[in-house]
Amino acid sequence: MSDLLFARSQMAMSLAFHIVFAVVGIGMPALMVIAEWRWLRTRDPVLLELAKRWAKGTAILFAVGAVSGTVLSFELGLLWPTFMEHAGAIIGMPFSLEGFAFFTEAIFLGIYLYAWKRIPPRAHFAAGVVVAVSGALSGAFVVCANAWMNAPAGFELVNGEIVNVDPVAAMFNDAAGPQVVHMTLAAFAATGFAVAGVHAYALWRGTLHRAFHRAALQIALTIGLPAAVLQPLSGDWSARDVAKRQPIKLAAMEGHLRTGPASFVIGGWPNATTLEHTGAIEIPGALSLLLHGDRRAVVQGIDSVTPEDRPPLAIVHLAFQIMVACGTVMATLALFGAWRWWQRRRGRGVALPDDRRFLLALVMAAPLGFIALEAGWTVTEVGRQPWIVQGVMRTAEAVTPMPGLGITFALFSVLYIGLAIAVVFLLWRQILKTGVTLIPLGVTSELPIPSRVTGAVPAPKS
Helix, strand or coil: CCHHHHHHHHHHHHHHHHHHHHHHHHHHHHHHHHHHHHHHHHCCHHHHHHHHHHHHHHHHHHHHHHHHHHHHHHHHHHHCHHHHHHHHHHHHHHHHHHHHHHHHHHHHHHHHHHCCCCCCHHHHHHHHHHHHHHHHHHHHHHHHHHHHHHCCCCCEEECCEEECCCHHHHHCCCCHHHHHHHHHHHHHHHHHHHHHHHHHHHHHHCCCCHHHHHHHHHHHHHHHHHHHHHHHHHHHHHHHHHHHHCHHHHHHHHCCCCCEECCEEEEEEEECCCCEEEEEEEECCHHHHHHHCCCCCEECCHHHCCHHHCCCHHHHHHHHHHHHHHHHHHHHHHHHHHHHHHHHHCCCCCCHHHCHHHHHHHHHHCCHHHHHHHHHHHHHHHCCCCEEECCCEEHHHHCCCCCCHHHHHHHHHHHHHHHHHHHHHHHHHHHHCCCCCCCCCCCCCCCCCCCCCCCCCCCCCC
């Protein structure tokens, strides 16, 4: 492997690891805030326990996300110094705002965790709202910076020098809107389905504390199902933007190899040398119809640029197909769940938490949001190659001249493996191992859960 490939691989691994925690930092605060809001309205101790449990999980994942995000910020300067030298002044604004949002989230998350009995309930709820809003804004600011790499704006290039920088125009570039909406919905859908899958599994197995898991499932579906339904619409908006600004990326995504009327390609493996598909199902003219409303409309293909200007076709096309497949399954399951909920409202059928087939489907769909997320970022980043800034700077021009990047790649791989093990252990120890403890109103002591062996409940602590 060349140093360029090592640098790209290290950045890809870092992003793939960090994006999981960034997404959870957007979705989980919304879940815990909804749980507390419902507790304020009903005073149901189950909802209070749920909010506290989700707050613990949010804190653990937030801490690991902070570590991996800090590593990423160093990697930008160490691995891509030429990029930061030229682009730092342009995209510095969204990164600075992301820092403010991050620290705001950290401060109010601390208040949320440790001030349950120190501030009024409504003030505590307001702190949770700040955590949720700042988490979403933090993700949006970072996506704005990434969108600039796909649709550079806010500067002029004169004799190879960047002049007349407008950071506001750079942050609110033409690709920012579609990418921010698509990413935010992906965060809610992925987190909602993952959390729903965990509690659906508990209900499906028939474990204790059904009220706890039913409440958790209902809140998770409140977040996950609408986001999954809206996600294909935002995906269409994003794809149309890509077709206008990055036609070669779209051609790689869709497997459109030769310029002309474009078919909708399902599956298959594109050959970068012969520009032919193997094992694909094609719907003639469907892509042209989706993009331009005309089955005979000409769409730019991969063959319109030289081989050195093409992204890796197979990787981009496969990742796009995985993302679309996962999103389609989630949207279909969301529509089915909405239909069953509507039926239940009319007095037909059973409630969703009691439908064992629906619970099993949620369990199987639990990882799909994060799989789609990783595949989507692969499409975004690999599909832009060989450019680090579309049409302005090539990735090979931005990499550090420092040799021996294979060593840092190995060291960072060990770091991320260690962090992953730590996350699993902490979540298991702090949230899963301890079971569910409900605290009724007016009782200050914690009630131990029933024994899994005898079912006996020990006397409460004084």
